Amino acid sequence: MSVWFEGDCEVHCTIRQVEAALEDIGEFFVGAVSLMPGLTSVDLVGQGGDFVTIQTNEGLMKRTNISKRIEAESVAVEFDEEYVAGSRVTAKTHYLDEFTTSDTGVTHRLVLSDLDAPGFLGFFYRTFGSSSIGKASLTAHKAYLEKLEGSR
Secondary structure, eight states, rough: OOOOEEEEEEEEOOOOHHHTTSSSHHHHHHHHHSSSTTTOOEEEEESSOEEEEEEEEEEEEEEEEEEEOOSSSSSEEEEEEEEEEEEEEEEEEEEEEEEEEEETEEEEEEEEEEEEEOOHHHHHHHHHHHHHHHHHHHHHHHHHHHHHHHHH
């Protein structure tokens, strides 16, 4: 496993609220992805037992092999993503989102690994995208979960 990005942030909610948000994985992914910078439209176009397909203004996002592990003080979501951004670049990445109880709420740890982004534009994605994509994903998940927390 080749790690492309690894980072974490604190989310002001409970682990039970993370569990509840993950009950409908399609709604969860659309909610979090819609808060990513640059995405002006995010629509769920397909969902099954272990997959979600999302259309964004930038391209088609296919998340497959989705698995959830729920324990007393932690929740983990793992999946493979293929993101086709127009005809410019296709990136395949393995995601691991771990949520664990902390003193201030929940710590969200994100690990992006096994990145495959071929071609000239893929080179720029591989070289310069990890920090911005990883941090944007952490920030979007934090905002989504805290928004849910505030609406309860």
